[in-house]
Amino acid sequence: MSGTCAMKELGGKKYRCFFELALSVMGGKWKPIILYHLGEKGVLRFSELRRGMPEVTDRMLTRQLRELETDGLIVREVFRQVPPRVEYSLTEPGRGLFPILVTMRDWGAGYEKSMGAAPTPAGELYDANRKPQLHPRYQEGGAAQE
Amino acid sequence: MSGTCAMKELGGKKYRCFFELALSVMGGKWKPIILYHLGEKGVLRFSELRRGMPEVTDRMLTRQLRELETDGLIVREVFRQVPPRVEYSLTEPGRGLFPILVTMRDWGAGYEKSMGAAPTPAGELYDANRKPQLHPRYQEGGAAQE
Numbered sequence: 001m002s003g004t005c006a007m008k009e010l011g012g013k014k015y016r017c018f019f020e021l022a023l024s025v026m027g028g029k030w031k032p033i034i035l036y037h038l039g040e041k042g043v044l045r046f047s048e049l050r051r052g053m054p055e056v057t058d059r060m061l062t063r064q065l066r067e068l069e070t071d072g073l074i075v076r077e078v079f080r081q082v083p084p085r086v087e088y089s090l091t092e093p094g095r096g097l098f099p100i101l102v103t104m105r106d107w108g109a110g111y112e113k114s115m116g117a118a119p120t121p122a123g124e125l126y127d128a129n130r131k132p133q134l135h136p137r138y139q140e141g142g143a144a145q146e
Numbered sequence: 147m148s149g150t151c152a153m154k155e156l157g158g159k160k161y162r163c164f165f166e167l168a169l170s171v172m173g174g175k176w177k178p179i180i181l182y183h184l185g186e187k188g189v190l191r192f193s194e195l196r197r198g199m200p201e202v203t204d205r206m207l208t209r210q211l212r213e214l215e216t217d218g219l220i221v222r223e224v225f226r227q228v229p230p231r232v233e234y235s236l237t238e239p240g241r242g243l244f245p246i247l248v249t250m251r252d253w254g255a256g257y258e259k260s261m262g263a264a265p266t267p268a269g270e271l272y273d274a275n276r277k278p279q280l281h282p283r284y285q286e287g288g289a290a291q292e
Contacts, residue, residue: 019250
């Protein structure tokens with residue numbers, strides 16, 4: 001073996017290897033979906049995020065968003081108007097996860113097929129012909145985020 | 147939102163989106179490390195895998211390897227000799243995860259730095275100057291795996 005990783009800690013998360021750190025901040029049931037949607041759409045409000053995840057509860061979504069914010073992957077901006085507007089977008093590290101998520105999605109689709117599962121119905125989130133793009137806001141030279 | 151994912155099931159795993167399917171088979175504390183080492187080294191015996199993960203117990207490693215085998219990501223080959231030799235290697239879907247793991251590792255290293263953590267000591271598994279390569283055995287046109 002080429003070596004082993006020592007135990008480290010960052011933001012209350014213990015990890016050995018960098019995969020583990022990455023998985024600990026991006027993994028789980030909802031976080032990849034949140035990050036993926038923000039990557040594609042650029043900026044989303046709570047209600048817009050919720051619409052894309054009908055099975056999540058408000059409480060659970062709020063918790064996921066807070067963790068993502070604490071871990072520095074998303075930014076929460078409050079606009080003081082009536083009613084107050086709250087918008088979420090990706091930070092620099094957060095947008096760095098987008099290509100990983102896209103590759104993971106493509107891998108999952110191929111894996112499902114190779115394992116002989118029923119094909120995903122048309123009209124689902126996954127359309128093999130559509131290449132997901134990071135929102136122009138996050139592109140090099142695009143509109144500044146802060 | 148561009149749509150939502152329906153609940154599906156594959157190999158006893160429930161998932162909505164493909165990220166979730168990917169994370170459910172590759173995620174966790176030990177699986178990424180196992181897949182990564184097999185990707186780099188090609189073929190490894192149990193004892194060789196164990197050496198790279200000093201904190202894992204035999205029981206836990208055995209369990210992880212069985213799950214990876216059941217999920218079709220690794221192959222376990224037993225050579226009838228005395229003492230019997232058991233070798234593990236990646237399947238086609240398994241080797242498809244290698245580039246994802248490498249990107250995740252690089253992302254984790256950058257993320258750790260951006261969050262102001264102490265730098266990883268030299269001699270660790272992560273060497274930013276070393277670009278991990280999939281073992282020639284798994285390359286297009288390399289030795290057949292089966």
